[in-house]
Amino acid sequence: ILNVEQSPQSLHVQEGDSTNFTCSFPSSNFYALHWYRWETAKSPEALFVMTLNGDEKKKGRISATLNTKEGYSYLYIKGSQPEDSATYLCAFSNYQLIWGAGTKLIIKP
Amino acid sequence: EAGVAQSPRYKIIEKRQSVAFWCNPISGHATLYWYQQILGQGPKLLIQFQNNGVVDDSQLPKDRFSAERLKGVDSTLKIQPAKLEDSAVYLCASSFGGGARGTGELFFGEGSRLTVL
DSSP, rough: OOOOEEEOOOEETTTOEEEEEEEEOOOSSOEEEEEEEEETOOOOOEEEEETTTHHHHEEEEEEEEETTHHHHHHHSSSSOGGGGEEEEEEESSSSSEEEEOOOEEEOOO | OOOOEEEEEEEEEEETEEEEEEEOOOTTTTEEEEEEEHHHHHHHEEEEEEEEEEEEEEEOOOTTHHHHHHHOOEEEEEEEOOOGGGGGEEEEESSOOOOOGOOOOOOEEEEEEEOOO
């Protein structure tokens, strides 16, 4: 059974601090790795879709790296702001998307 | 550009009752997905449509769940009869391409939260 693990499950971070979390996935038959942000009462929105080993993507204060050989991706948030509070989901594709359970990030003012 | 529309946002029913959820994807998106997201778990794919054909429904509990996408545009997901364990958020998503190899970005609706009492 293919499994996608995200850690930590939840995270409290002080406003202004930087943080990162992990998505682990099977290292075989890799096609893509997705990151989504899901704010309460809103729809999940895509942050990044990465397909190449060594990929690094950035959107504002958020960036992500990808290591397909060892099966992990990191998501970094620099200078956390209250609006970053959300659940961050990753999904691995070996043809179909398999989702992790998410990391719930809470920014403390 | 209008996003993915879903309704209703919230629904409370008693077990053994039926419920239907509706989704209208982004115009021009060929692929439509229905996911079930139970609290504390990742989204689970129930069914994937490519236009009005089914690509994957391997995890759809077909004894109680049904879905259709007539004319390859909007879609309806039905549960009949509902069980307590069906309490979840039902997410609809769409993507432009065929979703080949899972490399295309998904666009989600706000979800329909179902509570079964």
